[in-house]
Amino acid sequence: xxxxxxxxxxxxxxxxxxxxxxxxxxxxxxxxxxxxxxxxxxxxxxxxxxxxxxxxxxxxxxxxxxxxxxxxxxxxxxxxxxxxxxxxxxxxxxxxxxxxxxxxxxxxxxxxxxxxxxxxxxxxxxxxxxxxxxxxxxxxxxxxxxxxxxxxxxxxxxxxxxxxxxxxxxxxxxxxxxxxxxxxxxxxxxxxxxxxxxxxxxxxxxxxxxxxxxxxxxxxxxxxxxxxxxxxxxxxxxxxxxxxxxxxxxxxxxxxxxxxxxxxxxxxxxxxxxxxxxxxxxxxxxxxxxxxxxxxxxxxxxxxxxxxxxxxxxxxxxxxx
Numbered sequence: 344x345x346x347x348x349x350x351x352x353x354x355x356x357x358x359x360x361x362x363x364x365x366x367x368x369x370x371x372x373x374x375x376x377x378x379x380x381x382x383x384x385x386x387x388x389x390x391x392x393x394x395x396x397x398x399x400x401x402x403x404x405x406x407x408x409x410x411x412x413x414x415x416x417x418x419x420x421x422x423x424x425x426x427x428x429x430x431x432x433x434x435x436x437x438x439x440x441x442x443x444x445x446x447x448x449x450x451x452x453x454x455x456x457x458x459x460x461x462x463x464x465x466x467x468x469x470x471x472x473x474x475x476x477x478x479x480x481x482x483x484x485x486x487x488x489x490x491x492x493x494x495x496x497x498x499x500x501x502x503x504x505x506x507x508x509x510x511x512x513x514x515x516x517x518x519x520x521x522x523x524x525x526x527x528x529x530x531x532x533x534x535x536x537x538x539x540x541x542x543x544x545x546x547x548x549x550x551x552x553x554x555x556x557x558x559x560x561x562x563x564x565x566x567x568x569x570x571x572x573x574x575x576x577x578x579x580x581x582x583x584x585x586x587x588x589x590x591x592x593x594x595x596x597x598x599x600x601x602x603x604x605x606x607x608x609x610x611x612x613x614x615x616x617x618x619x620x621x622x623x624x625x626x627x628x629x630x631x632x633x634x635x636x637x638x639x640x641x642x643x644x645x646x647x648x649x650x651x652x653x654x655x656x657x658x659x660x661x662x663x664x
Contacts (some may be wrong), residue, residue: 348648349653369411369662377429377627378403403429408421422638426630430622435634438619443601443638445515446615449608450600452531453538460543461589466582467552472555480551484544492541496610499533513612534611538604542596549592553585560584563657594650596655598642601635 371475378399400406404415419426425435470481503511511530516522557563566576605617615633624632 362640375627425634429628430626442616442619452535455543456539461546465547468551469554484547488544493606496537549589557581557584591650594646
């Protein structure tokens with residue numbers, strides 16, 4: 344397994360370099376000048392506007408040929424320097440340090456809640472195949488998949504924040520109160536709950552389908568014939584093998600959620616990576632965009648490696664060499 348992990352890491356190096364080339368090229372192809380995006384339209388009409396723009400472009404290194412810009416930026420990346428934000432004038436690593444925490448809190452909480460609910464509902468649906476429970480769970484899952492996250496977020500704000508007044512509608516904490524764990528959890532309930540609601544449908548379907556496939560296998564029939572308790576057959580044999588495709592799906596999905604929760608973050612004014620990336624796109628903030636792409640790429644590679652290792656642990660028949 345160690346040899347497999349080392350080989351995967353070695354393969355990831357050229358893949359990472361390829362991603363940097365593609366990302367840098369596409370970011371530079373975005374329409375709009377990042378320097379002009381920071382100026383008021385009235386400032387662009389002044390006699391000194393062109394001189395100011397040229398000075399700023401030189402300060403950002405945008406006056407150099409694109410290949411030269413790429414080599415300089417890549418050298419900074421390997422030194423752990425992702426550059427400075429054009430808009431906020433602070434290091435990109437500092438911005439990520441401030442935004443990754445809230446995003447991970449939201450994502451991990453939402454995924455764990457969705458995973459727990461998906462496991463329970465998927466197992467019940469599989470064990471009660473073609474029953475009213477199966478149909479009800481399947482209908483609920485399709486409904487959860489069909490409702491857009493931003494619309495569900497607005498609905499929950501209207502019901503729980505405006506009408507009932509039991510939960511806050513936005514932000515990480517209450518501004519006029521001392522920060523506390525309880526207050527943070529109250530602010531987390533709605534956005535994490537909405538995120539979980541958008542994920543639980545696919546998770547439930549993965550578990551249900553995996554359980555149905557495994558329950559028809561001969562080793563499950565053999566275990567039942569040997570007198571193994573049904574609960575042990577379901578949890579130790581069937582569910583363990585059914586989790587393999589779900590593990591892979593979550594590993595691929597988790598990094599994408601860093602930027603994919605932008606709508607939920609916007610609705611609940613959650614200061615995470617999604618809103619930061621959206622603001623960077625609107626402002627053509629190249630260093631932030633490139634840093635976000637690299638962060639997502641590394642997260643995808645790491646999560647895929649962990650998923651492969653987890654699959655080997657869940658299913659002893661899988662051997663990683």
